Amino acid sequence: MITVATFADVRAASAGRVGLAPTMGYLHDGHLALFRAARAGSDTVVASVFVNPLQFGPNEDLSRYPRDLERDQRLAEQAGVDVLFVPPAEEMYPVLPKISVIIGDLTDHFEGARRPGHFAGVAVVVAKLFAGIQPAGAFFGRKDAQQLAVVRRMTVDLSFPIEIVPVSTVREADGLALSSRNRFLTADDRRSALALSQGLFAAAAAVEAGERAGSALEAMVVDAVGAAAGIELEYAALADAETVQPLSELTRDAFLAVAARVGETRLIDNVAFSVGADSVTVDRGDILTGPSVLEDV
Ligand code: PAF
Numbered sequence: 001m002i003t004v005a006t007f008a009d010v011r012a013a014s015a016g017r018v019g020l021a022p023t024m025g026y027l028h029d030g031h032l033a034l035f036r037a038a039r040a041g042s043d044t045v046v047a048s049v050f051v052n053p054l055q056f057g058p059n060e061d062l063s064r065y066p067r068d069l070e071r072d073q074r075l076a077e078q079a080g081v082d083v084l085f086v087p088p089a090e091e092m093y094p095v096l097p098k099i100s101v102i103i104g105d106l107t108d109h110f111e112g113a114r115r116p117g118h119f120a121g122v123a124v125v126v127a128k129l130f131a132g133i134q135p136a137g138a139f140f141g142r143k144d145a146q147q148l149a150v151v152r153r154m155t156v157d158l159s160f161p162i163e164i165v166p167v168s169t170v171r172e173a174d175g176l177a178l179s180s181r182n183r184f185l186t187a188d189d190r191r192s193a194l195a196l197s198q199g200l201f202a203a204a205a206a207v208e209a210g211e212r213a214g215s216a217l218e219a220m221v222v223d224a225v226g227a228a229a230g231i232e233l234e235y236a237a238l239a240d241a242e243t244v245q246p247l248s249e250l251t252r253d254a255f256l257a258v259a260a261r262v263g264e265t266r267l268i269d270n271v272a273f274s275v276g277a278d279s280v281t282v283d284r285g286d287i288l289t290g291p292s293v294l295e296d297v
Contacts, residue, residue: 001077003084006091007132013083016043020135021081022126025049026066026180028294030170032079033286034139037167039080046133047076048085050092055121066180075293085133097124103150103157106244110235110257111146111268119150126151130160138162142283143169143177145255145270149244169269169285172292175201177269177285183294189263192228196258196269199224199236203256204271204282212250214238221258234259234266241272250280 019042101123175197199221
């Protein structure tokens with residue numbers, strides 16, 4: 001694996017079908033799942049590590065976002081990455097972009113409503129990565145379900161000839177979805193945070209038993225989170241997977257999302273539903289079989 005700092009060097013080091021996994025670093029097993037998915041279908045696997053200031057609001061955690069490049073290099077190489085792109089800010093933003101990439105009403109609710117400007121910042125940096133690297137495929141985690149919808153729609157609207165490949169959420173053995181922010185959880189926070197996945201799993205089981213009402217599914221998450229100490233629920237909502245509008249009945253592909261503040265840390269999670277003619281398939285994510293790589297920090 002080589003580490004490069006410019007778009008030109010990424011293109012020079014790439015051959016054949018290029019698979020791109022964009023990240024902000026401080027890698028966890030969810031990122032490694034993106035790299036492995038990219039490895040399976042690509043000649044060259046490019047992973048980017050860039051903490052994108054444009055997607056952080058003024059009161060968000062940009063300055064405390066965890067960073068450890070040496071560790072990221074080691075983990076990326078082990079997971080089959082060929083080219084690690086670590087651009088300095090001057091490479092990504094030689095000038096402050098005047099362009100805005102606004103994805104209409106896909107960002108009206110949920111994360112978009114709570115984090116004004118966040119998805120515009122994500123869309124600009126992802127568009128720059130797509131234009132500068134020109135991958136054939138790009139890999140995004142389902143954990144950020146609204147981001148996935150935004151990136152998919154941007155790819156269509158701007159005619160990027162890129163296949164967007166969703167990758168299931170990776171969870172620790174007890175169900176906690178992996179996130180770089182988990183490192184900020186105290187032992188008590190971490191115990192409380194399990195209420196998010198427990199609520200989602202209860203709702204997923206209800207869907208498998210035939211429940212389709214958004215209000216009933218949302219209530220299961222609200223109840224689980226409400227019963228845990230030290231958690232402030234922001235939302236629990238069923239949303240259309242493509243349009244990201246609230247959904248009252250599970251009649252098309254959707255996700256049930258939750259966001260909550262656990263101690264000082266804001267966490268999001270979801271389960272995804274694929275609606276077929278006679279049944280609904282649930283993607284709860286994949287449970288890690290070994291210890292999380294976040295434990296070796
Ligand atoms: O999901 C993330 O880590 C970021 O939003 C992304 C896609 C790398 C853009 O900065």
